[in-house]
Amino acid sequence: MASGQGRVLELAVLGSLHETPLHGYELRKRLNALLGMFRAFSYGSLYPCLRSLLAQGLIAEEQPAPSAIVGGRSKIVYKLTAEGKERLQDLLTQAGPAAWEDESFGVHFAFFRHTEAEVRLRILEGRRSRLEERLDSVRTALARTRERLDSYTLELQRHGLESVEREVRWLNELIATERRASSQEERPERDTTSTDE
Amino acid sequence: MASGQGRVLELAVLGSLHETPLHGYELRKRLNALLGMFRAFSYGSLYPCLRSLLAQGLIAEEQPAPSAIVGGRSKIVYKLTAEGKERLQDLLTQAGPAAWEDESFGVHFAFFRHTEAEVRLRILEGRRSRLEERLDSVRTALARTRERLDSYTLELQRHGLESVEREVRWLNELIATERRASSQEERPERDTTSTDE
DNA sequence: GCGTCGATGTATCGAGCCGATACATCCCGA
């Protein structure tokens, strides 16, 4: 149990290491640059995670090229193993309801390029329904509350609802784009001028 | 140490109990209605917190009116003690940098009505500078990254930056309103037509 | 040469918090 939520860090590390081998310090910088807007990555969780991944054989230490040893400060560079790549694929494609959560969604989204359209749609829609549930539950709870709320609380509610609603709208656009892209892919009527990527 | 961040729950409970005595189950519902847009409150933290507050003498069990005992399901209603009210005031007025954090800010804001204008401004401005730091750090980290980012990552960045920028703008409005209100309070030139609250 | 300051780098600890879960009671409708 408890295996669903907490594994996000693992996914984030595996995904980052997929591009290029990294050591802890720089890995943290990468993660904070990539996802710092949504959450902060700390050593207190990063290093234990690296150790665990190493023990599982999903990552491995990379010895530096012998010629470059001379001046280097001692650092431990990790790279993804073949098992690690498999695991990354599994984590990405088997993304369950845990992936719609606040802390997880951003990480999954950041590695969408490694996934299939079907998986992307599932995550996007799951995230959306999660947010809509939240919206509903807060709204009905608020409606039931007869007590008068002070202006600060009201403003907080207003702002919170607006933020979540905006997020839902963003998801709607992404879902629409995703659908358009995949239907076009099915029936590629050489419309050309598209696919500038 | 560790006394700054984690105490938010304590503040949330104390603040909720200030209005009216409550038992655990309903307390949780209140908190989720009030702040569910920003975070979720779970029993796993709520009950230990209640026990801790009880041990500190900040809350006390309230015995039901003897006439009402008959049909009631067993429940433990907590009320704020005098010490609890003091503590609540302290937590609110002595709000340090921990209060600008994501998880804490909403809770503090929800109880702004119990604070002085000076404290409110301090928290609002602190929160703003925290977000601006984050903006800076992510932006410079991104600028340094020479690698080409895929379109999903770019979209995530764009969305994240926009959200935080919007939050900063919201804070700016609140700060301006707060300043206007307090300067008007200092020099109350019977402009009237204001203070419709 | 020498001190020192900030960035780089690895690592751990205490403590808070969460999701899941177990139990038990009450109420209502089929």
Next chain:
DNA sequence: TCGGGATGTATCGGCTCGATACATCGACGC
């Protein structure tokens, strides 16, 4: 009368965080 859903209290395992310790490197002034 039987079951399901809301009400209610409580705990456990495990994840995560901020703070911190410790060490080295490069660059700067002097």
